Amino acid sequence: MRADPDRGFSLLEMLVALALLGLLVGLLHEGLTLGHRVWERAGARLAARIEAVEGAQLVLRDRLAGLNPAWLNEGDSSRVLLEGAPTSMTFFARGADAEASGTFRRLSVAATVEGRLELAWHPDTDRSPLPDWTRAPLLGGIAGAEFAYFGPTRTDPTPRWRDRWQGQEFPPRLVRLRIQFPAGDPRIWPELVVAPRATIDAGCTFDPQRRRCAGRS
Numbered sequence: 001m002r003a004d005p006d007r008g009f010s011l012l013e014m015l016v017a018l019a020l021l022g023l024l025v026g027l028l029h030e031g032l033t034l035g036h037r038v039w040e041r042a043g044a045r046l047a048a049r050i051e052a053v054e055g056a057q058l059v060l061r062d063r064l065a066g067l068n069p070a071w072l073n074e075g076d077s078s079r080v081l082l083e084g085a086p087t088s089m090t091f092f093a094r095g096a097d098a099e100a101s102g103t104f105r106r107l108s109v110a111a112t113v114e115g116r117l118e119l120a121w122h123p124d125t126d127r128s129p130l131p132d133w134t135r136a137p138l139l140g141g142i143a144g145a146e147f148a149y150f151g152p153t154r155t156d157p158t159p160r161w162r163d164r165w166q167g168q169e170f171p172p173r174l175v176r177l178r179i180q181f182p183a184g185d186p187r188i189w190p191e192l193v194v195a196p197r198a199t200i201d202a203g204c205t206f207d208p209q210r211r212r213c214a215g216r217s
Contacts, residue, residue, distance in 0.1 A: 053139065056117060056139040057189075057192055059119065060177065060194070063093045064091075064093075064196060065195070066094055066196075066198070067082065068104045069171045070104075079167050080169060080170055082171050082172075084175070085164060086163045088111070089175070091106075091107055092106055092107070107121050110145075116137045116139065116141075116142065117142055118135055118137055119137075139179070142180065142182075146179075148176040149172035151165075151173040151174070153165075159173065171196050171198075172196070176193045176194075177192045
């Protein structure tokens, strides 16, 4: 028996087709919703990482630009209270903690073996035993850090970039910090170059206990 070509679809066939169509639409909607959620979460994680990089740069720029160029007399010579190494830098600047009350403290910025960029500060008093360094992570998950210092030195009057700044009479004219991230890490560290605002106070003899000039010659 031949089917009538003009008969059309039965009610049961229409119901089955509508049910299948609804199922397909539901699956498509669920897939799109899941994809959107995954995209939002990935975007939020990346935004948080970018904000962490920007925050670390803001803190370091503020501290390095405002470093205190105090120095100590050592017999016939003097040196600025700043020690720059390839992966760390120690200097005097405004305290990073709420208890600092605007006083200068010894600060240290360093890359740790655990893969962190860390800021530490110390009251630098004459108390014994000395208080421990207070430490705060600036940025985690780094592969390495590289400091460089620009300016003339005692033995080389030509201004150029150097990987160390130790025992010098003046602070460097510029401080540069580069950060490396592990392979596959999407974060980018824009090269940070800071010019300290202050220059050496040649008449100041630094008092570590009061963290200020004890007098001027």
